[in-house]
Amino acid sequence: MKYKNNFFESVLSLCLVAILLNGCKNKEDKSSINVQEKPNIIFILADDLGAHDLSYSGSKYYETPNIDAIANDGVQFTQGYAAAQVCSPSRASLMTGQYTARHGVTDWIGAATGKKWGDYYNTKVMPPEYAHAIPEESITIAEALKQNGYKTFFAGKWHIGDEPHSPENNGFDINIGGWEVGGPKGGYYAPWRNPKLDYKYEGENLTKRLALETADFISTNKDEPFFAFLSFYAVHGPIETTQEKWSKYRNKAEAQGIPESGFEMEARLPIRNVQDNPIYAGLVESMDDAVGVVLKRLKELGIDDNTIIVFTSDNGGVASGDAFSTTNFPLRGGKGYQWEGGIREPYLIKVPMLKNTPKSIDYPVSGIDFYPTLLDLVGAKKDPKQIIDGVSLVPLLKGKPLDTRPLFWHYPHYGNQGGDPVSIIRKEEYKLIHYWEDGHDELYNLSNDPGEKNNISKKEDVIAKSLRVELDTYLKNMNAKIPEVYADYDAAKAAKKQQERRTKMLQRLEKQRKNFLSKDFDPNNNWYDSSLNTKD
Structure with missing residues (x-):
């Protein structure tokens, strides 16, 4: 009888331990979910x-x-x-x-x-x-x-x-x-x-x-x-x-x-x-x-x-x-x-x-x-x-x-607000804008000219040419659509x-x-x- 009581006491003790551990585990899991939930x-x-x-x-x-x-x-x-x-x-x-x-x-x-x-x-x-x-x-x-x-x-x-x-x-x-x-x-x-x-x-x-x-x-x-x-x-x-x-x-x-x-x-x-x-x-x-x-x-x-x-x-x-x-x-x-x-x-x-x-x-x-x-x-x-x-x-x-990394923009359209058909690349502090109307480029150093007042494409022609090549490659890889000449332009x-x-x-x-x-x-x-x- 003593053996039986000890047995049930042992089982009860194990159950209590399991319940406590499970409770702790649940509590721990809940805390973890609060931190890790989506x-x-x-x-x-x-x-x-x-x-x-x-x-x-x-x-x-x-x-x-x-x-x-x-x-x-x-x-x-x-x-x-x-x-x-x-x-x-x-x-x-x-x-x-x-x-x-x-x-x-x-x-x-x-x-x-x-x-x-x-x-x-x-x-x-x-x-x-x-x-x-x-x-x-x-x-x-x-x-x-x-x-x-x-x-x-x-x-x-x-x-x-x-x-x-x-x-x-x-x-x-x-x-x-x-x-x-x-x-x-x-x-x-x-x-x-x-x-x-x-x-x-x-x-x-x-x-x-x-x-x-x-x-x-x-x-x-x-x-x-x-x-x-x-x-x-x-x-x-x-x-x-x-x-x-x-x-x-x-x-x-x-x-x-x-x-x-x-x-x-x-x-x-x-x-x-x-x-x-x-x-x-x-x-x-x-x-x-x-x-x-x-x-x-x-x-x-x-x-x-x-x-x-x-x-x-x-x-x-x-x-x-x-x-x-x-x-x-x-x-x-x-x-x-x-x-x-x-x-x-x-x-x-x-x-x-x-x-x-x-x-x-x-x-x-x-x-x-x-x-x-x-x-x-x-x-x-x-x-x-x-x-x-x-x-x-x-x-x-x-x-x-x-x-x-370079960032690119492709907008081959006229903005209702006065913008031009262009494609753009920005890399580090330099930003090159290619104009589709006449093919000219503008280059700006945004670190010292955020207002884009000074076009330095001729002064920094090596950088301008390098960025233009990278831009052209991007447009080709994207199979980007470009504007066509309007023959009846007045x-x-x-x-x-x-x-x-x-x-x-x-x-x-x-x-x-x-x-x-x-x-x-x-x-x-x-x-x-x-x-x-x-x-x-």
């Missing part, structure tokens, strides 16, 4: 936001405390680039990790090409055809993450393919507001026109609504890894704001001193040279407010420490053409241009689970790098069928170096049009700028319907 990802993409349209990057006029918080808590890539100077190609590159010449979307979808372009615009060359959607065989970043167990969500501007090339058919489980168009049809205040997103009440703010939809998705899926892509229509035209925000920035411009002139001539069109547009400033702040909605929800749910946040833009700020909204000074040009103002972007990555990351990184990076970087950060496998031109930036985030007609831009257009823009800053400015009877919006 992080969430929020990718925030602004539309047409310039590199210097944010407080943290030097703007003394625009106010962006929420985006500044991402910059301050994360890593600022001071030489971050979009993959193109206009939206559709840049966005296709974000989705695929590929250069524009590879995926074939080289211009904004809807732009004219060939003789149709030449006959209407009377230019020296005719832009080539381009793909009107992400190639079907591509594995998008959403599809790659979905294959690795992520719930995927898209909200906002798509503009990289009409049906059947929608977000839903490119790896996103949910699509709120993403369709073929590139701007907010009907404006930023309801009633807007969007077949993928109806408004709830008149005067509703589209930018805030997209943020709220994203925040609600996060709440619903907080217990599983998610990839939320918040793609604002802001700050694309039409630029609109509330009367309250306009008044705030109108008064701020006056307090800072309003220059007599706000524009000068660039190569083809007038270009804005001062940040004092109160309507655009209000639109920028509304977008920043919306970013704050998402950041606040993350914190409320207690998952901010396990969520990677990316913030960037698809091309430079609109300094010329469109709404002539901002200036990218000290960078030259803006959206649609081949210079730094057209392709240099805010480029922020916040990775809370990585400790002691650098505050800022000067290594030149591109939109093509987000794809491999995010996969690397969450330990997701890359589909072997997908060619990726970008590189993982994780070594840089960990304070380690990366090898020097030089006299083009000169007359250019003269009108230097006089009538410049005068009209200055008059409009003064009107925006007038105390009596009233865009319509109800301020873009925004006065109806009591919930904004």
